[in-house]
Structure formats: C-alpha cells, structure tokens
Amino acid sequence: MRFAKRLDEVPPYLFAELERKIAEKRRAGVDVISLGIGDPDLPTPQVVVDALAEAARDPGTHQYPTNHGSDELRQAAAGFYRERFGVELDPASEIVPALGGKEAVGHIAMALLDPGDVCLSPDPGYPPYTSGPLFSGADVHYLPLRAESGFLPDLDSIPADVLARANLLFLDYPNNPTGAVVEPGYFERAVELARANDLVVVHDNAYSELCYDGYLAPSFLETPGAKDVGVEIFSLSKGWNMTGWRTGLVAGNFEVVERYRQLKTNLDSGMSEAVQHAAAVALTDEREFPREISEVYARRRDLLATGLQEIGLEVRSPRATPYFWIRVPEGHTSASFTELMLDQASVLVSPGDSYGPSGEGYVRLSLTVPDSRLEEAVDRITKTLVILQS
Ligand SMILES: Cc1ncc(COP(=O)(O)O)c(C=O)c1O
Numbered sequence: 001m002r003f004a005k006r007l008d009e010v011p012p013y014l015f016a017e018l019e020r021k022i023a024e025k026r027r028a029g030v031d032v033i034s035l036g037i038g039d040p041d042l043p044t045p046q047v048v049v050d051a052l053a054e055a056a057r058d059p060g061t062h063q064y065p066t067n068h069g070s071d072e073l074r075q076a077a078a079g080f081y082r083e084r085f086g087v088e089l090d091p092a093s094e095i096v097p098a099l100g101g102k103e104a105v106g107h108i109a110m111a112l113l114d115p116g117d118v119c120l121s122p123d124p125g126y127p128p129y130t131s132g133p134l135f136s137g138a139d140v141h142y143l144p145l146r147a148e149s150g151f152l153p154d155l156d157s158i159p160a161d162v163l164a165r166a167n168l169l170f171l172d173y174p175n176n177p178t179g180a181v182v183e184p185g186y187f188e189r190a191v192e193l194a195r196a197n198d199l200v201v202v203h204d205n206a207y208s209e210l211c212y213d214g215y216l217a218p219s220f221l222e223t224p225g226a227k228d229v230g231v232e233i234f235s236l237s238k239g240w241n242m243t244g245w246r247t248g249l250v251a252g253n254f255e256v257v258e259r260y261r262q263l264k265t266n267l268d269s270g271m272s273e274a275v276q277h278a279a280a281v282a283l284t285d286e287r288e289f290p291r292e293i294s295e296v297y298a299r300r301r302d303l304l305a306t307g308l309q310e311i312g313l314e315v316r317s318p319r320a321t322p323y324f325w326i327r328v329p330e331g332h333t334s335a336s337f338t339e340l341m342l343d344q345a346s347v348l349v350s351p352g353d354s355y356g357p358s359g360e361g362y363v364r365l366s367l368t369v370p371d372s373r374l375e376e377a378v379d380r381i382t383k384t385l386v387i388l389q390s
Pocket of ligand 1: 038099100101102103126172176204206235236237243246247248
C-alpha cells in the first residue's frame with residue numbers, strides 16, 4: 001500500500017503519543033496521574049445534557065443538518081458574543097458552527113493556503129497550527145513566543161520576504177501552551193499588520209472563558225477592524241466541559257466564514273441538530289457556568305503553584321487557561337524532565353518541545369484532574385525532585 005506523503009510531514013500527534021505512554025504504564029499496573037492533556041475532568045452542565053437527551057428523542061434531529069448550521073445555534077452564538085464581548089455578529093453570514101476548534105483550525109488552513117504560501121504560526125503552539133498548513137502544502141514560518149515578550153510573537157520582526165508569501169496568521173490568547181494573556185494594543189497591531197500585508201488573522205479563542213482573579217479575556221473581534229481582516233474560532237470544549245461533544249464556531253469576516261463553510265460542506269455534513277440545540281442551550285442558559293468552573297481551576301492553580309514554588313521551581317501562575325508553563329530545572333531538557341516525571345513520579349507532563357522548537361526547556365502541566373489527584377501529583381513531584389537535589 002502507498003499512502004500520501006503529507007502524513008509523513010508531521011510528527012505523531014502529541015496527545016496520541018502521550019495516551020500511548022499512559023496506556024503502557026497502566027497496563028504494567030502503575031497508577032499514572034496525567035497532567036499532560038487539557039481535557040476537563042468535570043461533567044458538562046446537566047441542563048445541556050438534558051437538552052441533548054430531549055432533542056435526540058425528536059426524529060426531526062435524526063437527518064442531515066443544514067450546512068449553514070441551525071438558526072437557533074447561530075442566534076445563540078450572536079447573543080453570547082453581544083453580551084460577553086460587546087461584539088455584533090450577523091447570524092446569517094458571520095457565524096458558522098464547527099465540529100470543535102481543532103476541525104476549524106485544520107479546515108481554515110485548507111481554505112486559505114495554497115502550496116508555496118506561508119502560514120505564520122506561534123512557536124510553541126497548538127500542533128494543528130503546523131499540521132493544518134503542512135497538509136495544505138504550505139510552509140510554516142514559526143513566530144517564537146518568549147518569556148521576556150510575555151509569550152506574544154514579535155510582529156515587527158517578521159522578514160519582508162516571509163510576509164510577502166504569508167496569507168494566514170494564527171494567534172491564540174489566552175494561550176496554549178504558555179497560559180499567557182494578550183496585552184492591550186496587541187490585537188490592534190495584528191490588524192494593522194494584516195491590513196498592510198493582505199493577511200488573514202485567525203484568532204483561536206479556545207480559552208477566553210477560563211479566567212482567574214477577575215480577569216476576563218477579550219475576543220479578537222472586539223478590536224476595531226478585526227472583522228475586515230479575520231475570524232475567531234470559539235469552542236465550548238473547555239468553558240463548558242464539552243470536549244467530547246465537538247462543538248465550536250467560526251465567526252467574523254463573512255468571506256472567510258463562507259469559504260470555510262464551502263470547504264466543510266464538501267468534507268463533513270456539519271454538527272448533529274441535537275448537539276446544536278444543546279450547544280445553543282449552553283450559550284444561552286448556562287452563560288455563567290464557565291465562571292464557576294474557573295473558580296475550580298483557580299483553586300487548583302493555587303494548590304499547584306504553592307507546591308511547586310516550595311521545591312524551588314520557577315512558577316508563573318496563569319491568569320487564564322488550565323495550563324502551567326514551567327521551565328525545567330538546570331541540566332534537564334523537556335524530554336529528560338518528562339521522562340523523569342513519568343518514570344520516577346508516575347506523573348505525565350507534556351514536553352515543551354512537542355509544541356515547537358521554542359518550547360524546548362519547558363513542560364506544560366494541566367489542571368484538569370480532581371484536587372486530590374493534583375495534591376498527590378505535587379507530592380510525587382516534590383519527592384522526586386528532593387531526591388534528585390540531595
Ligand atoms: C489552542 C487550542 N485551540 C483549539 C483547541 C481544540 O479544542 P476543540 O477542538 O475541543 O474545540 C484546543 C484544545 O486543546 C486548543 O488548546
């Protein structure tokens with residue numbers, strides 16, 4: 001058999017690798033605590049589950065959904081954007097449902113990039129910002145995220161010849177994997193850059209609803225001119241504990257939204273009507289749910305920060321996202337520290353370099369495990385590092 005070369009161009013998907021490692025250990029009878037994957041441990045709001053169950057009983061939901069998405073979900077999304085971000089969106093032309101943010105990232109890359117084009121992708125970054133463009137035959141130009149610049153790419157240092165070939169800029173704040181939040185004025189600069197270079201900005205807003213200490217993350221679409229140059233991908237996965245439901249949306253520039261829909265309708269047939277109804281209920285009746293979940297993560301964040309600081313790790317507590325982005329101790333690489341944690345502490349962390357070359361020297365820890373497991377993980381990490389230091 002012969003397979004397409006595009007599959008050889010990307011490394012094995014990070015989380016597939018991590019899942020394999022956990023399964024191997026667990027088969028050997030080891031109790032592994034996984035802080036590797038950002039998959040919420042708490043359930044979807046009951047009201048949303050009930051809405052799905054009720055909708056699933058209606059035979060009207062059993063057929064193909066419309067490829068534009070249901071009116072109900074698009075109206076609910078417009079209402080959510082108006083109330084949460086003060087952004088006006090036309091439900092008919094500026095919103096289309098997505099089967100989760102990941103699907104949207106991949107398909108938007110395919111809708112915007114031709115072979116020979118360049119995609120500007122943050123490094124470290126969510127892996128589909130690289131695989132999506134590579135599957136489209138485009139080249140990826142990494143934009144390094146450095147601690148000293150608040151993990152925001154330096155938009156003024158992109159070489160002119162790269163900008164001339166670039167057609168897509170991915171940004172995501174609150175950021176995975178660094179946990180960083182955007183600084184005032186940054187999105188404005190991105191709009192300016194896009195205007196000057198005929199770039200499309202795709203802001204992946206997977207984490208705006210998980211914020212702490214009174215911080216509320218903005219939408220890129222709040223930025224003046226944002227709708228002229230780009231779109232935002234929004235996901236219900238993290239804020240409403242709905243990773244398994246595959247619910248999100250693409251909103252903003254009507255041409256990008258339409259081209260994305262056009263591509264998608266050739267490849268998938270959209271989101272089940274019953275799931276769309278449940279997602280609409282989440283965005284209308286459960287708007288406050290992400291605030292409650294954020295309080296749970298804030299408590300866990302403080303627990304983890306205190307534990308790690310006590311053993312001398314350099315820790316910056318995130319203001320949003322369930323992620324800690326931590327420098328590995330002197331003498332370690334991302335890979336050696338990840339291995340040490342798995343072998344000696346039976347704690348799985350994500351090696352920073354798997355998010356891109358600038359992630360080397362870091363690991364990512366996720367707060368998506370119950371408090372008692374997190375306490376146990378801190379205890380195990382502490383014991384391992386104390387033995388190492390003695
Ligand atoms: C930055 C970012 N975007 C998108 C996603 C995908 O979310 P989903 O496909 O579940 O909506 C994730 C998931 O971890 C993410 O970290």
